[in-house]
Amino acid sequence: MKKTAKNKVALITGITGQDGSFLTEFLLKKGYEVHGIIRRASTFNTSRLAKIYQDPHEKDRKLFLIHGDLADAENIRKIIYTVKPNEIYNLGAQSHVRVSFDIPEYTANVTGLGALRILEAIKDFQDHTGQKIKFYQASSSEMFGASPAPQNETTPLRPQSPYGIAKVFAYNATKLYREAYGIFAVNGILFNHESERRGETFVTRKITRAVARIKAGLDKKLYLGNLDARRDWGYAPEYMEAAWLMMQQPKPDDYVIGTGETHSVREFVELAFKEAGLKDYKKYIGIDPRYYRPAEVQNLVADAAKAGKVLKWKPKTKFADLVKIMVKADANPKKI
Ligand code: NAP
Ligand code: G4F
Numbered sequence: 378m379k380k381t382a383k384n385k386v387a388l389i390t391g392i393t394g395q396d397g398s399f400l401t402e403f404l405l406k407k408g409y410e411v412h413g414i415i416r417r418a419s420t421f422n423t424s425r426l427a428k429i430y431q432d433p434h435e436k437d438r439k440l441f442l443i444h445g446d447l448a449d450a451e452n453i454r455k456i457i458y459t460v461k462p463n464e465i466y467n468l469g470a471q472s473h474v475r476v477s478f479d480i481p482e483y484t485a486n487v488t489g490l491g492a493l494r495i496l497e498a499i500k501d502f503q504d505h506t507g508q509k510i511k512f513y514q515a516s517s518s519e520m521f522g523a524s525p526a527p528q529n530e531t532t533p534l535r536p537q538s539p540y541g542i543a544k545v546f547a548y549n550a551t552k553l554y555r556e557a558y559g560i561f562a563v564n565g566i567l568f569n570h571e572s573e574r575r576g577e578t579f580v581t582r583k584i585t586r587a588v589a590r591i592k593a594g595l596d597k598k599l600y601l602g603n604l605d606a607r608r609d610w611g612y613a614p615e616y617m618e619a620a621w622l623m624m625q626q627p628k629p630d631d632y633v634i635g636t637g638e639t640h641s642v643r644e645f646v647e648l649a650f651k652e653a654g655l656k657d658y659k660k661y662i663g664i665d666p667r668y669y670r671p672a673e674v675q676n677l678v679a680d681a682a683k684a685g686k687v688l689k690w691k692p693k694t695k696f697a698d699l700v701k702i703m704v705k706a707d708a709n710p711k712k713i
Contacts, residue, residue, distance in 0.1 A: 383407075388460050454501070457499065519537075588650055605643065
């Protein structure tokens with residue numbers, strides 16, 4: 378029987394993250410049964426799932442959370458054999474570029490080897506059961522590193538961080554398992570995407586959160602690093618739709634996803650303060666060298682023509698609207 382979205386099963390690593398929460402909402406709306414791997418923590422780490430959480434005692438529930446960790450191959454294998462998913466979305470990662478310089482080995486283990494552990498388990502599962510599993514790898518524009526913009530699927534990968542190196546490993550593993558073993562494995566090469574759910578230490582959210590605190594009189598200054606770095610910033614929920622579209626194609630392939638527009642960190646800061654009615658942003662900004670990186674990716678601009686043509690995907694939210702959404706959400710934290 379051909380499975381429709383109504384009876385498909387998805388497994389998501391990184392379900393508690395920004396993207397994981399948006400993808401889960403998207404798949405549940407489509408009628409999927411969704412299983413997500415969460416890490417055991419001493420505090421609750423499921424706040425982004427609060428809106429859609431289903432109590433284990435609920436009848437006919439469609440969302441299931443399982444403890445696990447990408448560093449634990451046996452656990453990943455067991456989960457895949459138990460859940461028997463049709464689609465796996467590997468969004469789990471130590472995803473902070475600056476932090477990857479402090480913990481490079483851990484980053485390589487989780488962000489790089491984590492993908493390989495899943496691919497190996499899929500290969501065995503398919504060999505033993507004959508049931509196919511599609512695999513999505515959350516690849517990153519950080520892999521392009523020092524390659525000049527604009528970047529597309531053919532741009533050489535010149536990573537500038539341990540995180541970028543780990544993502545290149547996972548990207549290549551995904552390609553290899555597709556070509557060598559015929560696994561339906563795709564790389565979504567996503568450029569920076571943000572939202573009101575963005576982690577608080579990534580630069581956009583750090584800025585919009587600080588703007589709200591300064592406006593409320595709780596803080597006086599915001600300390601940042603390199604204000605001249607340029608990024609192609611889009612809106613996260615739209616990017617998760619692109620990830621799903623990649624998994625619905627007749628053949629597996631790799632796709633760049635981004636807006637094609639680039640802005641500096643300085644521009645983001647200026648607009649965010651202006652949006653909150655705080656004139657002269659320079660009054661509130663301090664530079665702290667600790668936020669500089671040993672190596673930097675200077676300029677990212679997506680050439681997402683292939684996604685436009687094949688997936689019929691186009692970004693909708695413009696830079697100024699993204700800043701507005703995030704500033705507004707941080708000014709009204711209860712509504713996030
Ligand atoms: P995020 O908010 O940092 O979420 C990362 C997720 O990975 C969290 O659920 C986290 O769990 C989980 N995780 C971390 N270490 C893990 C481990 N050892 N085992 C299992 N899970 C683990 O990241 P995001 O922005 O949603 O991004 C999703 C994915 O896309 C990541 O792989 C990221 O590298 C990649 N990506 C992101 C962007 C972007 O601009 N957002 C662009 C390109 C690629 P906890 O909640 O417990 O920490
Ligand atoms: O917000 P960021 O930390 O994002 P970065 O390094 O581009 O990485 C994000 O996007 C990648 C896709 O390209 C993802 F793969 C990755 O998982 C993550 O989601 O930094 C953006 C820029 C950098 O150039 C950084 O040097 O902002 C600059 N920056 C300046 N001051 C700062 C700060 N970044 C942070 N996090 N904190 C600062 O104080």
